[in-house]
Amino acid sequence: MTMDIKIVDVASRAGxxxxxxxxxxxxxxxxxxxxxxxxxxxxxxxxxxxNAAAKNLRSQKTMTIGVIVPExxxxxxxEIIKGIENKAYAQKYxxxxxxxxxxxxxxxxxxxxxxxxxxDSMILVTPQLSEEELARIVDMNYSIGIVGRYVxxxxxxxxxxxxxKFSKEVVRHLVEQGHxxxxxxxxxxxxxxxxxxxxxxxxxxxxxxxxxxxELIENGDFNERGGYEAMKRLLDKKVSFSxxxxxNDEMALGVYKACREFNIxxxxxxAVVGVDNDRISRYITPKLSTVSQPKIRMGRAxxxxxxxxxxxxxxxxxxxxxxxxxxxxxxxxxxIRL
Numbered sequence: 001m002t003m004d005i006k007i008v009d010v011a012s013r014a015g016x017x018x019x020x021x022x023x024x025x026x027x028x029x030x031x032x033x034x035x036x037x038x039x040x041x042x043x044x045x046x047x048x049x050x051n052a053a054a055k056n057l058r059s060q061k062t063m064t065i066g067v068i069v070p071e072x073x074x075x076x077x078x079e080i081i082k083g084i085e086n087k088a089y090a091q092k093y094x095x096x097x098x099x100x101x102x103x104x105x106x107x108x109x110x111x112x113x114x115x116x117x118x119x120d121s122m123i124l125v126t127p128q129l130s131e132e133e134l135a136r137i138v139d140m141n142y143s144i145g146i147v148g149r150y151v152x153x154x155x156x157x158x159x160x161x162x163x164x165k166f167s168k169e170v171v172r173h174l175v176e177q178g179h180x181x182x183x184x185x186x187x188x189x190x191x192x193x194x195x196x197x198x199x200x201x202x203x204x205x206x207x208x209x210x211x212x213x214x215e216l217i218e219n220g221d222f223n224e225r226g227g228y229e230a231m232k233r234l235l236d237k238k239v240s241f242s243x244x245x246x247x248n249d250e251m252a253l254g255v256y257k258a259c260r261e262f263n264i265x266x267x268x269x270x271a272v273v274g275v276d277n278d279r280i281s282r283y284i285t286p287k288l289s290t291v292s293q294p295k296i297r298m299g300r301a302x303x304x305x306x307x308x309x310x311x312x313x314x315x316x317x318x319x320x321x322x323x324x325x326x327x328x329x330x331x332x333x334x335x336i337r338l
Contacts, residue, residue, distance in 0.1 A: 005048040014042040047115050061310075064094045065303065066119035068110050070126060070188070072099040074222060075278045076248060076295060080125055080147055083299020091307055093120075102188050104128040114142045121306045123147060126193055145306040147298050149192050150321065157305035157315055159298045159322045163193050166291045166326040167200025168207070170245050170273050173289075173328060175208045178338030179243040179271060182210075185230050185255070187222035187247045194222070197247045197275070215239045220251035227254025235262060242270060242338065249274035249281050249290055252333075256284060271334040286332030294324045 011018040016035060023031050024039045031039075042048075065088050069077040085095050096119060098110040107128055113119045114137070121143035127134070131151060137144055138155040146158040174182050184201045187194035198217070205212050218234055220226035227246055231254060234241065246252040252274030259266055266272055266286055274281060277292035301322050309315050 005046045007048070010039065010042050010046060010048050013046065014039045044112055044116055047112055062117060062120050063092060064096060064119045065306070066096045066098060066110065066113045066122040068098045068100060068107055068122060068124045068127065070100055070102040070128075070191070071222070072097060074248075074250065076276045076293070077125055079295035080299040083296035083301075084123060084303055085299075086296070087300040087303040091303070093303075093307075102128075102191075104190075108133075111137065114144070120310060121145065123302055123306065126191060128190055143306055143310055145302045147302050154317060154320065157302060157309060157320050159301045159305070159324065161293050161298075161324050161326045163196030164200035164203065166275070166328065167197045167245075168204040169328045170275075170291065171201055171204030172208070173330060174243045174245065174271060174273065174334065175204075175210070177243075177271060177334060177336065180210055181213070181216065181239075181241040181243070183216045183218065183234060183241045183244040185218050185220040185227060185244060185246040185251045187220065187251070189219060191222070194247055201245060213239075216241055220246065220254060222248050222250060224250045224254040224257070227251030228257045229254070231255045231258035243334070244270060244272045246272065246274045249276045249278040249288060252288055252290070253280070253284070256288075267333050267336045271336065273328075273334050277329060281331075289331045289334040290329055292327045292329050294326075298324060 007018050007021050011021045014021065016039060020031060020035065021039055024036050067081055067084055069081065071077060081097060088095050096113065100106040100110065111122060114122050123145045126148035127146065131153060134144065134151060134156060135153050138153060144156060146156055148160050149158065150160055151158045171182060184198060186198055202212055215237060216239060218230035220230040227250065230251070244255050246255060252272055255272050256266065259270060264270055272288065274288050274290040277290045281288035281290045305315060305319070
């Protein structure tokens, strides 16, 4: 979505005059229905909306909030959505869910729901957009909120947990259990939470005077199949390791599958720790050690913040950012000393 489009650009793309575009936007004169439809289609494609029109449209609430997530099938996002929906419903707001499939272009495209006023505000969960791209949206006075990532822009409310901090706790736990060669399974290559969890892993290695070994880093794309394939690659490389820290529980399930296939005992031969405390983590055998994140609370909190901002047009800095605590839950999969 381009933020510097002018009315002449819309007119040129639609094959009409700038005056016609203006008439369509302001509904000041009769315009052929086919022409109007074409102009509106181009406006949506280009993400164009003049300031005056934006102000007029913003005065008409839709009572709807959009939510953009990378992968709706992932239970982490599903629980955040549940928190968002619960709080929004209590405030008489509807919710539209947009699944990008981890595609940045779709993330940008879904933001057109803000531009054409289908929604009053858009919540982005662990977005791929840069701070500069987000700033261009809020500078046009559109409302967005962020879950799972800190954003420095003073107009953007955000709710997240400290990925670096809890990753250090995971590694410390594994080191205390006697592990020195610890695998890290990352998520999507361009996901900020994956980067931050890797950062915490690396900092913890330094703090415990352990070497960083690139061969112990694998990518599992935040899903079970990815975790399974990553574990198989590690075993094929025949690298030495005694513990696996998976950046989410779904990848940890893939590790379990690979270990069953290769007759590797958990935790007797390999300890495993995940992140998110998905429901299944309590019921698989052995029960999975994991980091519990307040996902539903995160969803509720971001709705509180954006609705306050919509009503009052601003948020104090101390109210804009909320960092929630995570908790390492030690279960059978890592509760054994070497």
